Amino acid sequence: MSKSVAAAVPVFKLYGETGAWPTPDLIHCESIPERSKLHGWEIKPHRHSDLVQLLYVQAGQATLKVEDVVIYVDSPSLQVVPALSVHTFKFSEDIQGHVLSLAQPLAEQLGASLNTPVLSRAACYTVGAGQQYLDTLYAAITEEYVQSQSGRDPMLQSLITVLSVWLSRRNLERSSPDPRQLDRGREYLQRFTRTLETQFREHLPIEHYAATLGISAAHLNALCRRLSGQSALQMINQRLLLEAKRDLVYTTMTIHQVSDSLGFSEPAYFSRFFKRGTGLSPKQFRIQR
Structure with a gap:
């Protein structure tokens, strides 16, 4: 768009x-x-x-x-x-x-x-x-x-x-792997999403999440793509974007405060990240709420 x-x-x-x-x-x-x-x-x-x-x-x-x-x-x-x-x-x-x-x-x-x-x-x-x-x-x-x-x-x-x-x-x-593999893969994915929910603000590398699951980063990426249609990095970025959108729509925090709360080192970096993911700057997005 x-x-x-x-x-x-x-x-x-x-x-x-x-x-x-x-x-x-x-x-x-x-x-x-x-x-x-x-x-x-x-x-x-x-x-x-x-x-x-x-x-x-x-x-x-x-x-x-x-x-x-x-x-x-x-x-x-x-x-x-x-x-x-x-x-x-x-x-x-x-x-x-x-x-x-x-x-x-x-x-x-x-x-x-x-x-x-x-x-x-x-x-x-x-x-x-x-x-x-x-x-x-x-x-x-x-x-x-x-x-x-x-x-x-x-x-x-x-x-x-x-x-x-x-x-x-x-x-x-839509995907029908061996049921045992599916159950194990879903267990890994659920553990990943639960961990992501508590740590997404820390901007941790994929390797960190994979290590907590006891699997490789490549394996985690493959599971994410197969079961969610997104890479692990895309899931991390989408979770950050979702929280940013919620903060911009439902709170009165300034863009600087939103950036801070989401663990970005600089508001400018947050704005570039947000625009890359939505096509809009945080300010433009908030105006359209």
């Missing part, structure tokens, strides 16, 4: 809305035509600072762009759009499907309880033989969402947990 385009990307609660969240829920559910037909079947580039969206295309065609990845969809597919991801969609006029928006705290809670990052990474999943199951699940979520029966909130959360488990399983199916 060019600098001029990135600087113009708006931040919305829901597309086209700048007001408060429309319901007391941590969830919002609507059909794809419901909103897209109001905008000529095109959702222009924007991002959500505190929403994860699960867009389910049931029928029709769509061009889905999340960050720099463009996917043309002409069969049932489910697109994950993480918080802060710039995205744009174009739909055919016969489009059918749903958009489920989850407030970031709920998405993080689901990710932690299922021990999966599937809601924090952009991905498009072809539904295939699972269409009837997913149709039924989204129909149940939609029906529960529009009603106000007793137990509505726990029922909605249960249904969305089921959807998250479905996504997690589909994500695992």
Whole structure:
């Protein structure tokens, strides 16, 4: 994305809305035509600072762009759009499907309880033989969402947990090594991410993390690429970027203070790191919050 385009990307609660969240829920559910037909079947580039969206295309065609990845969809597919991801969609006029928006705290809670990052990474999943199951699940979520029966909130959360488990399983199916190797590799990756969570501000080399696991840096990198789609260094940098984005959006710390809190030796170095990862300077990013 060019600098001029990135600087113009708006931040919305829901597309086209700048007001408060429309319901007391941590969830919002609507059909794809419901909103897209109001905008000529095109959702222009924007991002959500505190929403994860699960867009389910049931029928029709769509061009889905999340960050720099463009996917043309002409069969049932489910697109994950993480918080802060710039995205744009174009739909055919016969489009059918749903958009489920989850407030970031709920998405993080689901990710932690299922021990999966599937809601924090952009991905498009072809539904295939699972269409009837997913149709039924989204129909149940939609029906529960529009009603106000007793137990509505726990029922909605249960249904969305089921959807998250479905996504997690589909994500695992994308690579199918020997189950014993997968379990061992996931154990290493989980230990790495737990250690990273407590030490990412220290800017430690990959060799340090590998040594704590008792494996080589090359082995750690291979595991990260196979199980998360990113190198170990990319995971470290993405964790730093995520924390920087949170600080810029949700705190009043100065850029110098954010840089300091994240362990950067100089604010200028932090600004270069941030711009390299997002295409925006910290100041530009904060203005667009």
